[in-house]
Amino acid sequence: MATETDTDVDTDTSPDTGTGIRADAARPRAQRPRADALRNRERIVSAAREMFVESGPEVPLDEIARRAGVGNATLYRHFPDRTELVRHVVVSVMSRAADRARAAIAEEADPFDALRRFVHAAADERIGALCPMLADGFDKEHPELLAERERLEGAVDSLMRRARRAGRLRDDVAVGDLLVALSQLTRPLPGSACMNFDQFVHRHLQLFLDGLEAPARSALPGTPATWEGLRRES
Template identity: 70%
Template structure:
């Protein structure tokens, strides 16, 4: 019909291209956690089972890949918080479940990756960080409102503790520390449960305050 603009067809990436990209991100996330964000890219390609050309076609610069891994890891930690909130009837058990799950996702690997030169204010990163902060804040507030978690701690305190207890990363000075992570997290969680047995010095750490000081959510 005259005067009607032709319909533009938006090409969608092929399924194998999507799978390759996902494999690269998964391999990079594993290797960054194991050895840090400076691991050789050809080793990431090898673990992902793709050629170097495929890796560079998806991620022309290392910072592009690091940003995607930070996004992926942050999203996975956020989902663990949402799952804990939705599936645990006891608010403190939700905190407990999330804490152990975040350790399994190696939340402590986030801050070293954020030391890179990539744009930390990328809209996708800001949006995912906001989702994580909201999910963790809800977990903590629900537990405190129910009287199950001590009131003198903040969501920032929880994230700092989990981050610290999931370091050092494997491949550094103390790789055997991994076997103690969940044991020590349980000691931490016993200290977070109400009623409190002592008065904490200083003030509670907030996620907003952490972000202002370091640019890191963990």
Template identity: 75%
Template sequence: MPSGTRAPVARSAPRPRADALRNRERIVAAAREMFVEQGPEVPLDEIARRAVVGNATLYRHFPDRADLIHEVVLSVLSRTAERAEAAVLDIAEERGDPFGALRRFVHDAADERIGALCPMLSEGFDQNHADLLAGRERLEAAVEDLMGRARKAGRLRADVAVGDLMVALSQLTRPLPGSGGCVNFDQFVHRHLQLFLDGLEAPARSELPGAAATLDDLRRPR
């Protein structure tokens, strides 16, 4: 380089504006709610209306439906994993009993709209994307740890596994197909989750048919 010539300055990519970040967050939050309520095929313009943004804004952030589904699933995985890790930390710091921590996590996971993870099980969805695999492994490890601590303390029945918990969370936090006429489905979610949790607590009051569902069972092709 000739003497006196300045080296080119590397320029970082411009950071998104604060309003653009807020719009993106609103879109993801609205999609998370509507995927639970109506499934991943809900019209994108309805998601834009729920998020109070224009269609052009939605498509600027998410050019197609697959991009939006990916972002929603990643968001739910991350937020729910944080809840599970916080519950494990409570046990480790002796701020609560293990089953109580598991109970709180289940209700927290419902509030995080864990039912929005169902698109991960649909055909055509890229379940093996690196960031989704990392998010799923983080969530699974935290829930396994949480259930293991409750089981070791003698508070969780021995014949259930993390797959049983995740299936129940998915089924109990979404409206039934064709139940669009039901008013305020959310009012029943925590009530029914509490009934389910009572069935998980040891000592068991019955013998469950079949075997405990593992996460590998859920991923096995049907």
């Protein structure tokens, strides 16, 4: 159980100069979150991500606080309302997925192996939880969200371009195809009784990845899904 604190920032303990003014008072200093406050924040976001996947974004905040091991007051101190918590979860998922993509590019010599590694890693990051959270009333143009989305898009674009240039990825698929399939294959229905869903995720993702490899075994109907097209429909 995390320890509750009355404040989430370090306090100024600079010595008094004898004049009633602290030695560093003339120097502006940004307040830094306390280490335990940062840990609590991370625990809340992690618990929220898990519970949004399991039960949807309307899960009671009290239950999220309970799973995170913090009190309700701590949760509301970090996230005054559900909308702000949802946004931070979305940003966290995007950020972690982008980091996984960049790591795959840097560490895998074979471009398709890098793509495969990212897809499985993104499933572990619960990227499939994003779609149900992007509901009406969610600020999809928030600067923090736009920045992380751009970083994720760039990383996935790079993965797919590299695999395509190497002749390992079929030419008739686009980034949107990958993200739609990844979302659908990694997200159980909210409240589903299928408690063992996770055991099938990586198995089915591997079947999907086999279908992405070149040479293509069949022609795909329709047109490739692009980032722009997905954003217009969202």
